[in-house]
Amino acid sequence: xxxxxxxxxxxxxxxxxxxxxxxxLRDGGFEGDVILVGAEAHMPYDRPPLSKQLLAGAWDTxxxxxxxxxxxxxxxxxxxxxxxxxxxxVSARAINLDNGEALRYDRLLIAxxxxxxxPGFVRPxxxxxxxxxxxxxxxxxxxxxRRPRVVVIGAGFIGSxxxxxxxxxxxxxxxxxxxxxxxxxxxxxxxxxxLGRLHSExxxxxxxxxxxxxxxxxxxxxxxxxxxxxxxxxxVVIVGTGVSPATAWLEGAGLAVSDGVxxxxxxxxxxxxxxxxxxxxxxxxxxxxxxVEHWTNAVEQGRHAAHNLIAxxxxxxxxxxxxTPYFWSDQHGRKIHFVGWSSSEAEILxxxxxxxxxxYARDERLCGALTLDAPRALAMLRPxxxxxxPLADARATVAAAGPARRPIPMENGVSPQPxxxxx
Amino acid sequence: MRVRADQRKCQAxxxxxxxxxxxxxxxxxxxxxxxxxxTPTDERRAAVQEAVRNCPxxxxxxxxxxxxxx
Ligand SMILES: Cc1cc2nc3c(=O)[nH]c(=O)nc-3n(C[C@H](O)[C@H](O)[C@H](O)COP(=O)(O)OP(=O)(O)OC[C@H]3O[C@@H](n4cnc5c(N)ncnc54)[C@H](O)[C@@H]3O)c2cc1C
Ligand code: SF4
Numbered sequence: 001x002x003x004x005x006x007x008x009x010x011x012x013x014x015x016x017x018x019x020x021x022x023x024x025l026r027d028g029g030f031e032g033d034v035i036l037v038g039a040e041a042h043m044p045y046d047r048p049p050l051s052k053q054l055l056a057g058a059w060d061t062x063x064x065x066x067x068x069x070x071x072x073x074x075x076x077x078x079x080x081x082x083x084x085x086x087x088x089x090v091s092a093r094a095i096n097l098d099n100g101e102a103l104r105y106d107r108l109l110i111a112x113x114x115x116x117x118x119p120g121f122v123r124p125x126x127x128x129x130x131x132x133x134x135x136x137x138x139x140x141x142x143x144x145x146r147r148p149r150v151v152v153i154g155a156g157f158i159g160s161x162x163x164x165x166x167x168x169x170x171x172x173x174x175x176x177x178x179x180x181x182x183x184x185x186x187x188x189x190x191x192x193x194x195l196g197r198l199h200s201e202x203x204x205x206x207x208x209x210x211x212x213x214x215x216x217x218x219x220x221x222x223x224x225x226x227x228x229x230x231x232x233x234x235x236v237v238i239v240g241t242g243v244s245p246a247t248a249w250l251e252g253a254g255l256a257v258s259d260g261v262x263x264x265x266x267x268x269x270x271x272x273x274x275x276x277x278x279x280x281x282x283x284x285x286x287x288x289x290x291x292v293e294h295w296t297n298a299v300e301q302g303r304h305a306a307h308n309l310i311a312x313x314x315x316x317x318x319x320x321x322x323x324t325p326y327f328w329s330d331q332h333g334r335k336i337h338f339v340g341w342s343s344s345e346a347e348i349l350x351x352x353x354x355x356x357x358x359x360y361a362r363d364e365r366l367c368g369a370l371t372l373d374a375p376r377a378l379a380m381l382r383p384x385x386x387x388x389x390p391l392a393d394a395r396a397t398v399a400a401a402g403p404a405r406r407p408i409p410m411e412n413g414v415s416p417q418p419x420x421x422x423x
Numbered sequence: 424m425r426v427r428a429d430q431r432k433c434q435a436x437x438x439x440x441x442x443x444x445x446x447x448x449x450x451x452x453x454x455x456x457x458x459x460x461x462t463p464t465d466e467r468r469a470a471v472q473e474a475v476r477n478c479p480x481x482x483x484x485x486x487x488x489x490x491x492x493x
Pocket of ligand 1: 050
């Protein structure tokens with residue numbers, strides 16, 4: 001009895017995945033000690049509002065907190081905030097903290113997330129911003145309030161959202177993208193081009209195929225220098241060139257780390273070590289390994305890893321993690337939702353003037369779907385994505401979901417796909 | 424189980440619809456969440472619980488008081 005209650009689960013990383021894991025540990029009946037270690041001094045907070053409501057000023061700091069403070073005492077979790085884990089010793093079942101302390105664990109859950117990737121041209125000039133933490137979001141917000149000329153480097157999701165929010169705040173905004181269209185990597189060129197047009201419609205200048213050579217300025221940023229010799233003047237530069245998993249502290253731990261902590265299909269990195277969220281890479285049943293940088297994955301994987309952790313303590317069967325990933329993004333007041341995996345076979349269907357559905361397929365089978373302002377259609381497609389339904393079934397579902405359907409005309413012949421009429 | 428949604432907290436992310444389309448919708452006028460079925464049947468329980476977890480603003484709550492013993 002006592003041995004059981006003395007068991008200790010340590011969760012490293014106090015954000016979406018870590019907090020979800022702690023809740024699942026208690027939901028799942030874990031009665032031992034739970035310690036949540038987080039490098040940031042703030043109470044655990046949420047990131048999606050940092051580029052949306054908080055940046056725009058619609059929300060204050062209180063509103064981005066993940067849970068009310070009282071929730072953590074309810075959960076009976078010991079918070080160690082403002083403390084970083086610096087190393088892990090798997091054989092000793094202990095982590096070291098930057099305050100000199102060593103913490104032993106019976107089970108460890110790694111949820112250290114990701115940090116912005118910094119391209120080589122970034123220098124510490126005033127006016128150059130990143131956006132991952134609450135502090136960075138507040139700093140960027142006060143800079144944007146001065147209505148500066150804004151240049152966003154990288155038209156991924158975060159870059160695109162920041163551009164939209166800054167534009168909404170009345171700033172002059174230019175987005176520089178190295179690829180041929182925004183969000184091309186995640187969604188394919190045709191869809192990226194379509195979404196990129198949302199920016200132009202709202203007065204954001206999008207420059208694609210732009211290779212940044214460097215930042216111009218002495219102490220304070222003045223412009224972004226492009227490889228083709230042109231310069232884009234800027235008072236504020238936001239670097240949004242993606243993130244890399246926060247695994248530096250795991251060096252020498254004996255875990256397999258390669259663009260994320262490598263886990264088996266049970267979210268297990270080693271016999272007593274689990275990982276979840278942006279930091280975790282896991283093996284799918286096909287043998288291919290994946291890593292997902294989205295909020296709902298952090299929630300679901302955090303919970304899943306916690307449940308398997310509990311099962312391992314009781315010698316019960318652990319369940320494989322096989323999600324259908326999902327994310328959303330808000331840009332210029334429009335709602336983008338995506339479920340599954342994208343592919344090069346993208347078919348764009350119009351529900352009406354403004355709402356679209358994109359079907360992604362592999363060998364005529366549905367592997368993913370995206371909607372613009374049509375969450376209900378996506379909800380109907382989600383089970384089809386999960387079972388990789390024939391594309392024809394997906395088309396029929398879309399046909400049943402919306403009223404008038406027309407093909408979307410694509411400019412510049414960018415779309416590689418014929419536009420099919422449904423219904 | 425009884426489902427409640429707090430419209431003041433709702434930010435219209437629509438994650439709840441994705442999890443449980445039979446139980447949640449967005450109101451066309453306000454853009455906020457509406458509960459289509461306040462006392463969903465037990466087979467919707469898992470879907471509703473997913474909606475509760477995946478609502479980024481914790482706008483959805485479920486009362487356990489009427490929990491059925493399956
Ligand atoms: C501005 C912004 C907007 C976003 N918008 C969306 C969106 O609209 N939709 C969507 O699906 N996703 C969005 N995301 C992505 C989503 O927020 C992430 O997928 C999610 O935060 C991942 O959660 P996580 O807990 O795995 O990692 P993180 O949120 O990165 O948290 C990891 C935590 O671990 C801490 N940590 C790191 N190393 C250590 C250490 N050694 N010791 C102790 N603590 C450590 C970090 O300080 C951090 O607090 C957005 C992200 C950002 C930055
Ligand atoms: S998931 Fe939450 S915030 Fe989003 S629409 Fe539903 S209730 Fe509103």
